[in-house]
Amino acid sequence: MRVLPALLVLGAVPAVSQATVFNWAFDRIWGDGPNPDGSPPWARIVIRDWAPGVVRLELANHTQIGSGNFITRLWLNIGGNSSSVHRVTGPDETPQYIAGMTYDQNGFNGPASLCGFELTANFWTDHQNRLTAPNVAIWYLQGVNLDALDFNYFAATRNGQTTEVAALIHIQGIGFNNMDSTWVYAIPGPSALLPFLAGLIGMRRRRRR
Numbered sequence: 001m002r003v004l005p006a007l008l009v010l011g012a013v014p015a016v017s018q019a020t021v022f023n024w025a026f027d028r029i030w031g032d033g034p035n036p037d038g039s040p041p042w043a044r045i046v047i048r049d050w051a052p053g054v055v056r057l058e059l060a061n062h063t064q065i066g067s068g069n070f071i072t073r074l075w076l077n078i079g080g081n082s083s084s085v086h087r088v089t090g091p092d093e094t095p096q097y098i099a100g101m102t103y104d105q106n107g108f109n110g111p112a113s114l115c116g117f118e119l120t121a122n123f124w125t126d127h128q129n130r131l132t133a134p135n136v137a138i139w140y141l142q143g144v145n146l147d148a149l150d151f152n153y154f155a156a157t158r159n160g161q162t163t164e165v166a167a168l169i170h171i172q173g174i175g176f177n178n179m180d181s182t183w184v185y186a187i188p189g190p191s192a193l194l195p196f197l198a199g200l201i202g203m204r205r206r207r208r209r
Helices: none
Strands: 020-030 043-051 054-061 070-076 083-088 098-108 117-123 136-144 167-174 180-186 193-195
Touching: 020 167, 043 167, 054 070, 083 098, 098 136, 117 136
Parallel strands: none
Antiparallel strands: 020 043, 020 180, 020 193, 043 054, 054 136, 070 117, 070 167, 083 136, 098 117, 167 180
């Protein structure tokens, strides 16, 4: 398990002529938690190729503006043949929202029975730097053979069953006195896959390594 450092400064424009882009909507509740304030989707994440071995991620809070709902954590799957994933410095990143990131193959459990996530991102919970609506957190990851398709996996349960969860977030500050919290997940659909690269494959099943 390794905390991801910021090591490399990237250029201001993408260094790839063709890019895979995923735009996933967080619009489903995992478990029996309350709905965040506002209408779904309550958040979106955009994952795209930026340079060889580098991926740009953008997480936007779409809960009701002024509600006080804020994103505290993100879980992502990273499959394929990628390795040595770490955070790098990008031209438009927003470090004021990001408390830290950790990468570990199949190292992180989500709520209830979810398990085997590779990446967790933690966001600040102090009032000044909370990821509330309509704020957007942007960061970059680099890894050996890393590309956007490596995030296109379903999570698994502890008994080995594949779920429909591609990404998961935790949202706090919900409801009366902003005391409740919930887990919200994203399911990529055909309309969420933007085929900048010809011949893209469909959603991959989660593979244990």
